[in-house]
């Protein structure tokens with residue numbers, strides 16, 4: 001008796017949820033995790049009262065009838081969402097004093113495999129998205145080739161036009177692949193702290209100059225207000241340039257009112273926070289803005305508010321996903337404030353390296 005109580009106390013310290021089932025199928029014990037999963041007052045209930053799904057029920061039945069250890073999957077739904085558990089039902093000696101004659105008990109443990117499941121799902125979604133994004137320009141190109149071989153064969157003007165359109169589709173595929181490679185690179189490097197040191201004011205100034213020369217900036221008003229003193233962060237210059245280039249290009253592409261040139265204001269300032277001094281770079285536009293339910297999803301891969309419009313602007317929806325990974329690596333963050341009709345403000349916040357540090 002004493003021995004089995006000690007054993008159960010030892011099991012109680014294991015962080016996996018566990019329940020023990022007597023030979024007659026009654027629940028005789030659960031640790032904290034088991035109680036948290038199924039609720040208190042389980043003792044004496046038949047296991048089918050809490051584990052109705054056929055997989056786990058069959059595993060327990062088999063383990064109870066002497067067929068050895070069994071595994072199954074168990075989906076557990078709560079108000080907070082659904083979790084997936086790997087269930088193991090293992091025959092164990094019946095603890096003394098638990099009554100029952102003949103046969104052993106079964107210890108059922110639950111391992112939460114939802115994170116693995118989610119990672120797998122994400123990978124599948126990613127492959128599906130990439131294939132879809134590559135297929136649309138390919139389908140368009142195949143269509144043009146068909147037309148060039150057939151109806152437009154002798155039509156010089158049509159040929160010129162179709163070749164132009166094909167070049168655009170090929171460029172779209174090229175951009176997509178460049179973005180995918182950039183994403184793979186920043187993901188691989190995310191856990192390695194950046195080594196360089198960067199003057200953020202100069203870096204943003206450079207990006208603004210470069211972006212001003214792009215077609216998207218034609219007629220646009222792009223204004224950058226530099227801080228009084230240089231602001232230094234620990235960072236990778238190339239990656240931080242990618243961050244600001246994407247956020248500023250987005251403001252130019254999506255931040256214009258219909259029929260009007262975009263007005264983009266960029267500011268950079270230092271501020272103190274409980275985390276220490278920070279640089280806050282804000283890119284603000286006067287565009288149509290973004291509805292609240294889209295905002296938390298903008299940094300998902302391939303997420304676009306208006307996929308059709310974004311595609312017309314040449315967007316693949318990977319830009320802000322890349323930004324997020326780069327900022328994670330730099331211990332920074334992205335804050336997005338926007339409302340329909342009120343323009344958008346994208347803030348890039350990075351920890352500052354002050355004089356004497358770093």
Ligand SMILES: Nc1ncnc2c1ncn2[C@@H]1O[C@H](COP(=O)(O)OP(=O)(O)OP(=O)(O)O)[C@@H](O)[C@H]1O
Nearest residue numbers: 250251254255304305310315316317318319320344
């Ligand atoms: N300033 C903005 N105003 C309104 N919508 C925006 C703004 N910036 C981004 N968005 C929305 O967020 C989406 C995601 O932006 P993201 O930079 O990730 O992709 P993209 O610009 O479409 O493509 P890419 O950056 O890969 O060329 C955009 O498609 C657009 O719908």
Ligand SMILES: [Mg+2]
Nearest residue numbers: 246250319320
């Ligand atoms: Mg973008």
